[in-house]
Amino acid sequence: MAAKIVAESVRSSLGPKGMEKMLVDSFGDVTITSDGRTVLDEMDIQHPAAKMLVEVAKTQDNEAGDGTTSAVIIAGELLGRAEELIDKNIHPTIIIDGYRKAAEKALETLEKIAIKVDLKTPDYLRKTAITSMASKLVAEYKEYLADIAVKAMLEVVEKEGGTWKVDVDDVKVEKKTGASLGETTLVSGIVLDKEIVHSGMPKRVEKAKIALLDASLENEKTEYDAKLTIESPEQIEAFLNQEEVMLKDMAEKIIKSGATVVICQKGIDDMAQHFLARKGIVAIRRAKKSDMEKLAKATGGKIVTKLDEITSDDLGYAALVEERKIGGDKLTFVEGCKNPQAVTILIRGGTQRITAEAERSLHDALCVIRDIIQEPRVVAGGGAPELEMSSVLRKYAESLPGRESLAVKVFAETLETIPVILTESAGMEPIDVISELRARHEKGETWAGIDAREGKIQDMSKIGVFEPLTVKKQIIKSATEAATLILKIDDVIASGKMKAPPMPPGGGAPGGGYPGMGGMGEY
Numbered sequence: 048m049a050a051k052i053v054a055e056s057v058r059s060s061l062g063p064k065g066m067e068k069m070l071v072d073s074f075g076d077v078t079i080t081s082d083g084r085t086v087l088d089e090m091d092i093q094h095p096a097a098k099m100l101v102e103v104a105k106t107q108d109n110e111a112g113d114g115t116t117s118a119v120i121i122a123g124e125l126l127g128r129a130e131e132l133i134d135k136n137i138h139p140t141i142i143i144d145g146y147r148k149a150a151e152k153a154l155e156t157l158e159k160i161a162i163k164v165d166l167k168t169p170d171y172l173r174k175t176a177i178t179s180m181a182s183k184l185v186a187e188y189k190e191y192l193a194d195i196a197v198k199a200m201l202e203v204v205e206k207e208g209g210t211w212k213v214d215v216d217d218v219k220v221e222k223k224t225g226a227s228l229g230e231t232t233l234v235s236g237i238v239l240d241k242e243i244v245h246s247g248m249p250k251r252v253e254k255a256k257i258a259l260l261d262a263s264l265e266n267e268k269t270e271y272d273a274k275l276t277i278e279s280p281e282q283i284e285a286f287l288n289q290e291e292v293m294l295k296d297m298a299e300k301i302i303k304s305g306a307t308v309v310i311c312q313k314g315i316d317d318m319a320q321h322f323l324a325r326k327g328i329v330a331i332r333r334a335k336k337s338d339m340e341k342l343a344k345a346t347g348g349k350i351v352t353k354l355d356e357i358t359s360d361d362l363g364y365a366a367l368v369e370e371r372k373i374g375g376d377k378l379t380f381v382e383g384c385k386n387p388q389a390v391t392i393l394i395r396g397g398t399q400r401i402t403a404e405a406e407r408s409l410h411d412a413l414c415v416i417r418d419i420i421q422e423p424r425v426v427a428g429g430g431a432p433e434l435e436m437s438s439v440l441r442k443y444a445e446s447l448p449g450r451e452s453l454a455v456k457v458f459a460e461t462l463e464t465i466p467v468i469l470t471e472s473a474g475m476e477p478i479d480v481i482s483e484l485r486a487r488h489e490k491g492e493t494w495a496g497i498d499a500r501e502g503k504i505q506d507m508s509k510i511g512v513f514e515p516l517t518v519k520k521q522i523i524k525s526a527t528e529a530a531t532l533i534l535k536i537d538d539v540i541a542s543g544k545m546k547a548p549p550m551p552p553g554g555g556a557p558g559g560g561y562p563g564m565g566g567m568g569e570y
């Protein structure tokens with residue numbers, strides 16, 4: 048029941064006509080999204096079984112990157128309908144077996160109907176990326192953003208022999224408000240959300256030799272408090288001089304290495320900044336660790352942890368390092384890197400909510416592109432593959448013994464939930480539409496589905512709504528896994544000293560509006 052309620056909460060967000068959710072945290076901060084994973088991540092869920100549905104979304108996101116809402120809806124529905132079967136005195140183990148067999152058959156069907164994609168023509172990549180963003184707040188710009196996503200991914204792909212390898216993390220995403228989504232750009236290089244530390248440093252360095260430091264350019268504070276008795280003004284001066292000498296020494300080491308740009312993961316003392324500025328060296332401090340790693344890969348530099356050991360061999364290279372003003376903030380661009388496989392998508396948008404949702408949508412788009420590059424097969428969307436699977440499963444059910452066949456039939460019906468929701472949100476009549484779609488699939492129209500935008504039945508492959516096979520397969524896998532796991536449980540027992548008060552289903556108001564509930568956290 049608890050798991051079903053969680054699934055209900057994301058149901059209305061599915062598809063291009065899906066609704067957005069407004070998530071409000073205990074500080075009143077608002078997130079607007081239709082991304083299943085984000086909704087569930089932000090929800091204050093306490094029931095252990097409901098938490099497992101959150102896991103479904105996570106697994107789906109990690110394995111495929113898209114299809115989170117669908118996976119959760121199907122998992123919830125499988126559980127809900129299992130309840131009906133249990134009421135009919137069918138033992139959970141039989142349901143589990145039936146579900147597993149059905150899932151296997153469903154996966155087989157997907158393999159059979161999938162369309163092979165030639166990566167040399169990025170057309171399918173583009174269409175799939177557009178489909179993945181159709182349901183999001185940023186849909187107005189989906190073509191534009193899809194083109195950027197495809198270009199970015201093709202830029203970072205590594206071709207090893209016949210196989211292509213790609214990692215979404217190789218595409219850096221930065222976001223800045225102050226312009227429209229249509230001004231989002233693809234930068235070939237790394238963009239850092241950091242300004243140059245000292246006003247005396249140049250704002251632009253060509254043919255930059257870049258030192259990447261994971262050490263601070265500051266005098267370290269002692270771990271213990273110590274008392275220093277100073278008896279004369281000379282001693283104060285000597286003390287300060289000594290500090291200055293140490294900082295100068297640090298700057299000297301960088302200067303000697305031949306670096307013209309220093310990017311430091313830790314702090315840089317004012318005095319050290321001054322010494323570097325005097326030599327025209329540009330410095331950036333407190334860079335993110337993930338950025339440091341990207342910079343190392345892009346510029347071919349080594350991240351140095353001990354300043355004493357820095358040499359010219361450790362330096363990376365970029366044709367241009369420049370600070371530019373974007374939307375009132377200063378960002379640093381590292382362009383023309385030694386390794387050209389480094390790109391940044393700089394998202395622009397009117398407000399932070401828009402840029403944040405654009406980032407989530409781009410994540411989905413980048414993931415589906417990766418999925419296809421790794422497994423170049425797609426299926427059309429709009430509920431077509433789900434209807435095809437359910438049609439195959441219905442026939443399959445007839446070949447099985449009584450009780451198990453019931454579970455397989457239930458699985459088939461569950462898959463139809465996706466087209467049903469798409470139909471509802473498109474304002475069509477589910478009963479008529481689904482029965483017509485079933486008939487068409489019986490006749491062999493594999494890609495008959497719901498064109499949610501036009502509100503009619505269409506051959507989805509003709510209107511270019513495609514999704515990666517990987518996403519669809521993973522939806523079946525993650526949903527079945529979670530449902531069968533929960534079905535196997537017949538009791539929830541609080542373990543250890545911390546007591547787990549069983550929550551009444553639906554009783555946990557999301558958002559911590561409940562006195563004494565909000566900060567309860569894990570049990």
Ligand code: ADP
Binds near residue numbers: 083182514
């Ligand atoms: P998920 O988190 O599961 O990816 P989405 O909100 O992205 O959820 O919706 C995905 C569903 O919407 C898929 O079943 C997909 O086939 C469907 N879909 C996408 N574009 C269209 C369209 N133009 N017409 C009908 N269905 C569509």
Ligand code: MG
Binds near residue numbers: 113115178179180182
């Ligand atoms: Mg999606």
